[in-house]
Amino acid sequence: MVLSMPSPYKHPSTGVYWLKQRVPARLLAVAKGKSVTVTVDGMPCTVKLGDYIKVSLRTKTIAEAKQRANEAEAEFNRIWLSFENGPVKLTLKQITALAGEMYHAISAALEDDPGEAALWAQRRRERAEVGAKLKVSPAAALMIRPPSLEARLGSWVDGALKQHHLTVTPETYQRLLVEFDRAVGDVATLLERRSRGDYSPDAVAQRFPPVEIEQRVAAPKAAKAVGGDDPTTLTGLLAHKQRTQSKKDDTFDKYRGCLKNFIAFVGHEEVGRITKDDVRRWRDALIKRGLAKKTINDQYLTSLKVALNHGVKEFDLPTNVAANIRDERDAPAPTGSKGYSAEQAKTILQATFRGSSKNLEIPYQRALFWVPWICAYTGLRVTEVTQFRGRHLREENGIPYLLITPDDGSTKGKNAWTTGIHAHLIELGLLDMFRAIGDGPAFYTPYPEGTDLKSLSNHRAKSAGDKIADWVTDELGIAAPGDRPSHAWRHAFTTLSRTYKMDKEARDYMLGSRSQTDAREGYGDWSPEVVDAEINKLPRFDVEASDWRPSLELVPPRPLKSDLPPRRPLRVRKLRAKSA
Structure with a gap:
């Protein structure tokens, strides 16, 4: 939806540069006469739309004018999207x-x-x-x-x-x-x-979180080729890649989210019209938003490169215009520990014996107590813990261990592995809890029997992780390192593993992050005796325990939303839509 864009022009009397663009013909009837706000150099100004939209770039320097024109053009595109989309519902x-x-x-x-x-x-x-x-x-x-x-x-x-x-x-x-x-x-x-x-x-x-509102774009036109995927659009290329290559659905969902941001920025998704300048301006806008270098390179730019590269390899797209564009800023200097300090860890673990002041569902109550303890003693990713089901608590030669498997939900690289259970967790009653719950999940409401947990794009276990993060930051008032309350345990665990000389290969195996370059690390098996001995090298957390534990009450399965009967709409008085 990007229109041809004239260069900034100089006002003949003042010498100040201005930018002018014609209102899209299809939107003229609804947009003409409306007032909109355009921000130029951090200063908002109100503009009344006619046949054109016109703003002052607030500079007499051509270099500054060109830079501000790029930013204003992106705002123009968002304005056209707002008229095209109509009223939206915000979260x-x-x-x-x-x-x-x-x-x-x-x-x-x-x-x-x-x-x-x-x-x-x-x-x-x-x-x-x-x-x-x-x-x-x-x-x-x-x-x-x-x-x-x-x-x-x-x-x-x-x-x-x-x-x-x-x-x-x-x-x-x-x-x-x-x-x-x-x-x-x-x-x-x-x-x-x-x-x-x-x-x-x-x-x-x-x-108050940062403002992150991305205008949606209209669905692409009907497919032209390759089994319903339009290779002339970014979404079509990504859909075709997903159908023909093995990657986790979660990965493609992340790609799509980032591509939506790019499409909203440039105003279209036609791969033949995307230029290197479009990608460079997008990267600069992401930097201006304050996103981290790693986020920009590994998520946003990678998503665009993946889609365009698929077009180059399979649909004769001449070149991947995003290929060499990266955020090349120096990484920020470290500002503190990546993981919880000993004092923070003790505060969180001590607070598990009080639970939450909120009226949470029973599985979430169990998650608030047990998941921080499990993460502290295993370093597992929080969703690998919250999606764990009792049927994968295993025992061999009298030694219990956890089997982390994609059968319970998404895992890194779709891999399965085992991890030892620290003696302190056993004393706290972890094994008794899982055995009382049975084969199902302890930390989220079960799905109906037979649900393919590997294919779920929004597993209920993620909500349990969110509840824990909110509890740590909102109720306990702890500012987590990197603003990642659950991932900070993974860093803290790794730090302890170095301090107490845990075998690196064993540690990486139990963390589910083994080397991709040393093929020998894939040889052989890891016996329960080995993972048990390594995990118990870690010292106990010195916390004053109590006898309180969350309820062991079982909750019945709840069907997927698609299985629920449709709800009758509420009859409420219709209100007039408010408009920008």
Whole structure:
């Protein structure tokens, strides 16, 4: 959907460069007369659409003008997508992120000199009184808020939607009002503290995630060849590669997610029209977003290269224009440990004996207790633990061990391996727990018998891992190294394995990350005696244990969503869609 783009032109009177593009003909009827927001050099400006969209590039230097023109062109494309897509439904995470932008804007503007504490305390009390009234209002159950809330916060919500070129459903708009209202309460509390001279770190700000909203693009036209896969499009090439080559479905799902970002950026997915400049501008935009070098190279750029390379090899695409483009920045200097410190590990493990303050489902309660302990003593990836089923607790010559297998769900390289069970885990009752649960899963609600767990793209075990991460960061208040609360155990385990001279080959085998270059590491077997001896080289975590353990109650299987009968839609009053 990218249009031919003229070069920046200089205003004859001021000498400032401007950029102008024709509104796509198919969108002219719906877009003409609408106001949109375009950000140039970090400064948002409101533009009214006519036959063209035109913005000042705020510079008299041609080099700067060309760079800003590229950024403005990408915004133009997102604007056209917003009109093409119509109202969208945002997730709670995306809504909270938008509310966070308002929170950060207000706090940045006022916290240095917030005024009188009494003023902010009064505002906080007024908001609490309104909230109490809403709880007893029948309208609150439908998330329909009184006009006063929209009157107070509608301009903030509308401004955020315009800045991100979004048109949202009525339900999303109401949820935005609610979360913006919550953020206003949080910022009032912060400014009250600041006005009393309390400038301690703002922990509340951490609850707002970064804004990550990618506009979807229209589905590609009907397939032209190769069994329904259109080789002239990125999605067609990737679909054909998936059908004809052996890679995990999860890998292709990640590729598709990254390609959607690229398609939204350039405005189309026709492989013949993609240029090296498109790829270079995309890489620069990803860097500007603050993504890590490894993420850009190994996920985003690799996804594009994989699709284009398939076109080169199988469909006579002349060249892979992304082939040599990488993020070549120096890696950032280390800022701390990659894994939990001894103190952090002890805090988390001690907290497992208290459980969560939230009313979690029984499998999640078990996960919060047992998974941190298992990860601490094995270094396994969190989903390899949360998807584990009791039938793969094995014993040989009186020595118990865990069989990690793709039969339970996705594993690295679709491999299977065994790992020893530390004596401390046995004393805590791990074996008793698995035996009480039986052959099924302990940490997620079981699927119906016969479900192919290897083919699931969104395994329920992932939700258990998310619950644990939220518990560590939100309830325990521990900032995990690398912002990866469960993966930090893998680093901590590796550090301990070096300290206590664990055999490297045995350790890598039990971690499921054996060398791909030394074929000899694939020879022979690993007996239970060997993995047991190696895992028990690690010392015990010095934690004061209690007798409390989460429930061993079994939960019945729950069918896949596709197996459930359709739900009758709720009859609610239809609201007018709010638009950017």
